[in-house]
Amino acid sequence: MLNVEFKSDEVSDFHLKISQNIKRIRKQAGITQLNLAVGIGINSSGSYSDYENNKNSKKFNLNYLYKIAKVLEVDVCEFFI
Numbered sequence: 001m002l003n004v005e006f007k008s009d010e011v012s013d014f015h016l017k018i019s020q021n022i023k024r025i026r027k028q029a030g031i032t033q034l035n036l037a038v039g040i041g042i043n044s045s046g047s048y049s050d051y052e053n054n055k056n057s058k059k060f061n062l063n064y065l066y067k068i069a070k071v072l073e074v075d076v077c078e079f080f081i
Contacts, residue, residue: 015059021079022060023052025072040067 026036037048050058060068069076 012054016054018060018065018079019052019054021081022068022072025074025078026052026068029072031072036068036071039071040064 033048034045037045042048050056051060065076
């Protein structure tokens with residue numbers, strides 16, 4: 001088994017990059033946080049905003065990434081570029 005060490009902020013930076021890409025793509029598509037939130041099953045734009053801005057320790061999980069990609073009509077890979 002490989003023992004890989006990660007810098008303390010490496011994973012946080014990874015989550016931040018994904019969130020920033022989702023926000024950028026959402027804005028380019030002209031979709032509000034509320035509309036996207038409802039589209040993926042989150043009933044509040046405030047809760048969705050926490051995910052998109054990495055607040056309150058909220059991070060998008062794989063289910064949300066898949067649903068967001070479907071709503072935004074993009075390949076999920078776009079979030080990782």
